[in-house]
Structures are given as C-alpha cells and as structure tokens.
Amino acid sequence: YELIDHMFASLSKSFKTRKIHVGMDEAYMLGRGKHMDIHGYETVDSIMKRHLARVCEIAKKYGYEPMMWSDMFFRISNHGEYYGRTVNLPQELIDGVPDVSLVYWDYYHEDQETYDRHINQHKQFNNPIIFAGGAWRWLGHGPALVKSVYQTRYALKSCIENGVEEVFVT
Secondary structure, three states, rough: OOOHHHHHHHHHHOOOOEEOOOOOOOOOOHHHOOOHHHHHOOOOHHHHHHHHHHHHHHHOOOOOOOEOOOOOHHHHHOOOOOOOOOOOOHHHHHHHHOOEEEEEEOOOOOHHHHHHHHHHHHHHHHHOOEEEEOOOOOOOOOOOOOHHHHHHHHHHHHHHHOOEEEEEOO
C-alpha cells in the first residue's frame, strides 16, 4: 500500500484529472496462491472488498474519484459468469463496496433489453454507474465499425433511458 500511495502521489502531480480507473478486474484466482498459504482460506469477495477499500482510501487522500470494472462482483456471485440473466447479489457484498463508480463494460450485446437488465442489476449497489462500450477491433487489424455502431445504438439508448450519464469507449 506504500507503493500504491506513491503511485497516486506521482499521478496527482502529473495529471489534472481527478478521475482514475483502478481496474480490479480478472482477479479470478484472488486469494488462492501465497495469500492462502499465509492466511488460510478467505472468500474472494472479502479480499476484494478489503483491498478495494484501502485503494479507494488512498485515492481519495489525493482527491481522486475512483472507478473500477464491476464484473468481478457479478462473477463472484454467479459462478464466474458476468452476463448471467439474473444475478442475485448478496446484501453483504453490496454493502461492502466502498464509494467507487462501477464501470459496466459490455462489448457484445445486440439488443437493448440485455443492456437494460445489466444496468438495473448494477443499480443494486447504489454506486455511480459508468458504461464502457467497445470500438470493435478484436477480430483483426481493421476496425469493425458496422458492428461497433450497431451495438452502440442499443447501449446508448439504454444508458439514456436508465440514467447512466457517463460513457466511454474501449
């Protein structure tokens, strides 16, 4: 955490923005390595919430408004799946998430109902929601503009209708 503090100190001198993405994604094996050897078994959500709280505390010390990928919370509660039709999040998980914006990323769906459902599932947290869509270029060297525009129409319509005011493209 001393390193993370130094990182935020350095960033705060280098950039004017006070919005920062702290990631927290793809930690599928969190607590399953050396941590378990030293501390014994601990649930992924308890480790994630504790670490996130510390990182957010440090970020706020430097005036940052942190955001993070939200999928880890859904994966924890849905056997590794992010896009499950219905995810019942435990209240203990919801209550343990600190003041951080949750970034709902979705690069795949081609219907507004799916975006609506996932935004509404994010609302369970009472944290600010940010949407991240994709500018498709994962299938080769050239951009898949038609696919990007097609999906973005549904995503943005859903964001507008569901009150998601911040959007960015990955």
